[in-house]
Amino acid sequence: MKKRYTAALATLGLAIAGFAVPTLAGTAQAGQDAAIEAGYDQFIVTFADSATSRGLAHKGVTQVRELTSGSVVVKPSRGLGRNGTAALMNDLRKQAGVVSVEPDLIMTATSADTRYSEQWDLFEATAGMNAPGAWTTADGAGVTVAVIDTGIVKHSDLDGNVLPGYDFISDATSARDGNGRDANPNDEGDWYAAGECGGAAKPSDSSWHGSHVAGTIAAVSGNNNGIAGIAAKSKIVPVRVLGKCGGRTSDIADAITWASGGKVRGVPANANPAKVLNLSLGGSGTCARAYQRAIDGAVSRGTTVVIAAGNSNSNVSGFTPANCNNVVSVAASDREGNRAFYSNYGALIDVTAPGGEVRNETDAPGTRTKPQDGILSTINAGTTTQTTEDYKTFMGTSMAAPHVAGLVALMLGEKPLTPAQVEAALKANVRPLAGVCAEGCGSGLIDATKTIANI
Template sequence: MAVRQNRNIRLHALTAALALGCAASPAFAGQANLSGLKANGSYDRFIVNYRAGSAPAADTVSLASSLNSAAANTALPAAAKGKRLGLKHLRTMALGGKVVTADTRLNRDEAEALMRQIAADPNVASVELDLMAHQLATPNDTRYGEQWHYAASAVGANLPGAWDRTTGTGMVVAVIDTGIASHTDLNANILPGYDFVSSVSGGNCGDGVNFDCGASEDGDGRDANPNDNSGTTSGYHGTHVAGTIGAVTNNASGVAGVAYGAKVVPLRTLGKRGAGFTSDIADAIVWASGGTVASVPANANPADVINMSLGSDQACTKAYQDAINIATANGAIVVAAAGNSNIDVTGSNPASCNNVISVAASDKNGNRAWYSTYGTSIDITAPGGETCSPNSEFLPLNTDPTTVGCSRSHPADGVLSTLNNNSFGFMQGTSMASPHVAGIVALMQAVSTTPKTTAQIASLLASTARPITAAKCPGGCGPGLVDTAAAVAAAAGGTGPGPGPQTYNNGTDVNIPDNNATGASSNIVVSGRTGNAPSNASVTVNIIHPYKSDLIVDLIAPDGSVYNIHNRTGADADNVSGTFTLNLSSEALNGTWKLRAADRAAQDIGRIDTWSITF
């Protein structure tokens, strides 16, 4: 790899390594996989793998002797009052692992001490916790299976893993849009909002034909009723957006919401034909965040997150920027759709404003949606779907999508959410991508010990995103496709219980390009910790095989230091899996840690399935 010739990058050796398929000398101690230990955990079951051909692997007397020796050298908790720790062999697993139980439940430190004592036996290849698995949080909503855009897949937002940690309870998301329609799958999560549409007659639509865009359609100006009265011309856009964020979930009916534990405050700013005046929208931004707007009652539920699935093709204007600055100062994170004009996001308002998380749209195949605004300054891409598409997969950059039209119809490839009359429907657009991210931000804030700033949220979304190649995203999709589970885990950072060692997981798989020396990187973001990484960090790696004699695996620290985990040569299959203890050089804990895997020969294609780092 070219990086190995860079004298500015420090290469460090492993103090110990485990790679399945590689013969290990019995002169070395086994590996203790400590990645599942938690600060407040309680443990009494372990899986011990003895080396093939060793006495304990085949003989029960030798096995008992090995376990008794480990137990005798492990300190008991004070509550045991001098009782000797006992270990018992319960059964032998199909592949030879020994299931072992302790007669005393051990805390984290005690369990680690025992595991290290077991691993110290030269007959032991490895020891790990016999952990309890739990079902993932999979909603029982009847149409959840059609919400491909939420899935833990290469093209979904990877929500299930995040729902195991949080559903956004306690968060408030304001939806500045067309208002909201009553819906049995949404009403329970709706808080009082407001109608900011001030004009009864509307204004020039810009098409030389219609002059009623933005008209209130309810016969009056601003009031406390945010009901969507422009559904016939706006398609109940705001109801669809709100459902993506906060549809009632696990009610055995309808669809699921991204942050279904959060509450939604609907603000009506778009009237007839789905249009609205900047002045109304700017006031709504301020009010949503808890700011004061003349002649409008105070907002009893200031928003943690504000979603704006709206915009125009121009650079950020002063009115928007001033309102967004107020909202940011009030602690709200503003999320905005990048736009559907197939132009660079720098020409989209309010997505190009400062202090905004701009969101591009992807399709069911993981490509940039053909209509989506693009650019290197996009903050994140999320599923926006395609209910229809032109004959060509991508339009030439800056081609107006409205001049092309949809020649191919495939509604189920759109985003499914709530509509009027208790119905559901598929829509496409960056308007559909943006509420995914608004809900994800609510999930991230819900797990943060202190609220994150817009810059911090943007950084975490970017560092955990799954890159989208130039071939799949002409013009650029920013850092890539949002990964909810990874983003939420990163937002939680070092906020786990207790001050002891903590384990961070990547939360998703990453494909490794075939015959590509630069490889692929899977990121883990560590935040909220103090000090430097200890020298004895452990990394658990799982690379889905097969690989044949051509795999390089490195850990890259936040400061750019490279630690080689695996550099395989030989003719046998190369499935890298196990726990590796690294001799780090006291890098800062906080930052982006990367696992990089490179395939040096055109033989097999695999992926980094899961990995974690503990320190």
């Protein structure tokens, strides 16, 4: 029996009006006041040039190191609240030779991306992936990520990071490009009419799903335009496998092989083998042998395979290829850190990542539609065929998986790791979900800053 798979996606046809990202820099006093309010945990003590000693006779601190400028970094011996922080700073100022005591503030990367402040999934403390701290050292440079999906659309916030890909859809009707497999991964649209694709009751617009996934991973950052990609210096190889009504197992399996640098009969070699594969797709069933062989081959070539768990609110064990061996299976969380209502779950989940959740009155009585709680990324504005570039919020495990793929790109840009080492590091450096997931969400919510610091 032929199997067809649709993208693991719940789309939302709502865009959010953009607004400028506030500058993170403030006055020194404002930073100090914020530090006192938070109970800061490290200080820079500066001595007068004439000071004969740079020692501190204070039992409440330990010296961390001396800066080349002659200042000394000190750390309180215990956690301090607002009052304790203010008192300690005043005590240190009274020490012999001290001319200033300043909080050793933590700086984060500023972004010139005009809609970055809408990307809660990257930076919010409750349920974001904690990306800004990772960006102080990691950007994914030198790493290629294959997005095995609906293909790609032209987009000014993405084009600079897109390498040549391939169209693996073997059926010309599904491909909508007049032929079978070819070297053009352009997304021709996956729209369909009512009654098509298994007798669907309602028509469906084109999703531009692959471009949304790709933007999460590698949208161009710092370009005064749109969003920030998680691994903004990585490159995307778009691999088209999903067209009208989905895609075939055989095409997807070949795409996995080709994208990871393996040979596929009748297809030119991939000039840019990927070290990370993102598959935001799936369907019900056991792991097909064709999938497992392709995945095992990719892993043997050193490629990490990241797969969306699926959106059926069911145990992932019944959904493939997320239930295959040697993959990183990803569940989705909402903005409050709960398992998203649609996300699959269970013992085969490896980690959870932000997938967004936008509920309306039919989903949960008493709630309101909140498009800002979805995941914002790059798409096209066309309802069927391509028109102008756009951004929209989607929700789904399809959106969660590229957060993990982007983090893997950051990791591999810093250090060569095997797929097994990647998976182990992802799991070891999560943090607990802030909300509820009683059914099994893997090791926890991915934390980019912690992961990069500990690889």
